[in-house]
Amino acid sequence: MSNYDSAKVAKIHHHLHSHLPSEPALRVKALESLLVEKGLVNSQTIDAWVEAYSEEIGPKRGARVVAKAWTDPAFKARLMDDGTAAIDELDFVGNATAHLKAVENTGSVHNLVVCTLCSCYPFALLGVAPNWYKTAAYRSRAVRDPRGVLQEFGVNIADDIEVRVWDNTAELRYLVVPQRPAGTEGLDEEALTGLVTRNAMIGTDRKFSATATGTS
């Protein structure tokens, strides 16, 4: 084969392979197509899930639950008593909320949520878990050294505040109800929803601004 032909073949080879999906992408494509043929999944359902969780859902639902708890004492009482039933009132049950338990931050308690085994997370409320939540570093250190992890996120917890660490499982998942920021007395539920950050509901944020737009 001449040099010219070698170059041409290499170019064609590159051209062909440049649009070949990565190995994991190929495997997922293979899995999905087989599951669709077996009637176990529907392509539209998968596409809709991906679209919703990539862009739409995020932590907005969880933020609304928190804001409602801040403004409606009766709802807060129901949320603390039975989280699953309370979020059902807002039609948020589903997609891995499992049994939901709300845990409240106070002046003397700070709550932090982790899944030490894998990445269990109430994603119907909070969207897909952030990447750090899924790391081995967070999963192990959140239990061993929660104050150190919180410092890494810029949250310094005074020695007289107790840090409680909750381990999410497939059956039971936690939602941190942060303290309502000072200076927000005049805000309604919708405005308050915009203040609550995703990390505050996991516990890696504690004092957030009364003017921030947390869930965007």
Place this chain on the structure above:
Amino acid sequence: MSPSETDALKPLKKMDAEPVFEELWQAQVLAIADAMVNAGTFKAAAWSKTLGRELKAAEAAGADDTAQTYYKAALRALEGLLAQSDAVPFATLEARREAWKQAYLATPHGSPVDLANAVSRAD
């Protein structure tokens, strides 16, 4: 905490602003797993246990503590559970993966990739 442990924590905060999905297949893995749990093909507890085992194996093998490692472990967990429940045996999956690969290689740029374009259907 030693200085080296402090350093090891730094990437956590840095990951805070990362998009949750770097590639489409990562989202599809979670979407399929969720659909399988909802359909009762496997239980949420089995998913959690299997994913935990795959993450531990990746860590033991020295894989980087990144989103890519996490999603690859999630894909292995999904494949394993689907094979175990006989929904998708490994051999069937391998044959279909190869068929898709051949279809991509045989399809000119700009044309929709279809399994019918595979040079030879492996399944």
